[in-house]
Amino acid sequence: MHNATLSPAAPGPDLAAVKQRQQATWAGGDYAVVGSTLQIVGETLAEAADVRAGERVLDVAAGNGNASLAAARRFASVTSTDYVPSLLEKGEARARAEGLAIAFQVADVEDLPFSDGSFDVVLSTFGVMFAPDHQRSADEMLRVLRAGGRLGLANWTPDGFVGQLFKLIGRHLAPPAGLQPPSAWGTEAHCAALFGARAIEMRCERRTFNFRYRSAAHFVQVFRDYYGPTHKAFAALSSAGQQALERDLLDLLGRLNTAGASSLVVPSEYLETIVIKR
Numbered sequence: 195m196h197n198a199t200l201s202p203a204a205p206g207p208d209l210a211a212v213k214q215r216q217q218a219t220w221a222g223g224d225y226a227v228v229g230s231t232l233q234i235v236g237e238t239l240a241e242a243a244d245v246r247a248g249e250r251v252l253d254v255a256a257g258n259g260n261a262s263l264a265a266a267r268r269f270a271s272v273t274s275t276d277y278v279p280s281l282l283e284k285g286e287a288r289a290r291a292e293g294l295a296i297a298f299q300v301a302d303v304e305d306l307p308f309s310d311g312s313f314d315v316v317l318s319t320f321g322v323m324f325a326p327d328h329q330r331s332a333d334e335m336l337r338v339l340r341a342g343g344r345l346g347l348a349n350w351t352p353d354g355f356v357g358q359l360f361k362l363i364g365r366h367l368a369p370p371a372g373l374q375p376p377s378a379w380g381t382e383a384h385c386a387a388l389f390g391a392r393a394i395e396m397r398c399e400r401r402t403f404n405f406r407y408r409s410a411a412h413f414v415q416v417f418r419d420y421y422g423p424t425h426k427a428f429a430a431l432s433s434a435g436q437q438a439l440e441r442d443l444l445d446l447l448g449r450l451n452t453a454g455a456s457s458l459v460v461p462s463e464y465l466e467t468i469v470i471k472r
Contacts, residue, residue, distance in 0.1 A: 255321025259285025354463030
């Protein structure tokens with residue numbers, strides 16, 4: 195009788211290296227050009243999370259500050275964080291233009307530089323979903339939230355337009371192996387696994403954001419020039435690869451456009467999740 199030899203387990207992805215590449219991706223292009231069109235989601239989320247005057251609100255992976263601005267317009271005490279300094283600068287300029295008092299701080303959602311229970315509300319719109327370590331991100335957001343506080347998230351669903359967009363990009367440029375897809379955050383089951391045991395209550399609602407552009411070609415141009423993941427994909431592909439990606443994007447947009455030939459309106463589903471911490 196012989197002893198079976200066990201193969202060593204395959205090493206998991208190097209999350210630190212992945213994060214470094216992601217940070218460079220979001221610093222490339224200019225996400226604020228796309229981000230500012232999503233402002234209505236920040237407003238809707240601030241309402242769903244019942245943000246009130248005087249509350250301490252943290253916006254994580256804030257980008258150029260949609261949820262931060264929404265909370266500050268409701269007279270909350272807001273801290274806006276992201277790990278891309280240039281995006282925070284764009285948010286700061288928007289706050290200054292409106293005369294809103296918001297604190298801006300470079301911070302990583304997986305390692306937040308705040309004490310336990312520091313905030314009444316934590317928000318994130320299409321931000322935390324891109325952090326590589328989902329559980330660690332969830333743990334950190336809950337750690338800095340007080341007991342009874344509210345966590346409000348807006349994340350693209352796997353089957354909605356942006357989820358389909360990510361899958362399409364992945365067919366042309368493979369994502370890092372071993373990572374959970376960002377769009378997992380857009381499912382009730384994943385949110386329940388991350389938060390359920392530590393929540394008094396969790397509410398999930400599927401909502402729709404409409405991307406509105408002049409045409410499919412206009413959308414591709416804006417996303418190619420400014421939106422990190424698309425910008426990176428085009429930059430990494432050969433000329434023939436770029437043409438193939440563009441063709442597939444135009445085809446996807448053409449199939450989902452509800453505006454006919456006059457312009458582009460593409461509904462994109464996202465999951466709004468409100469968690470009340472135990």
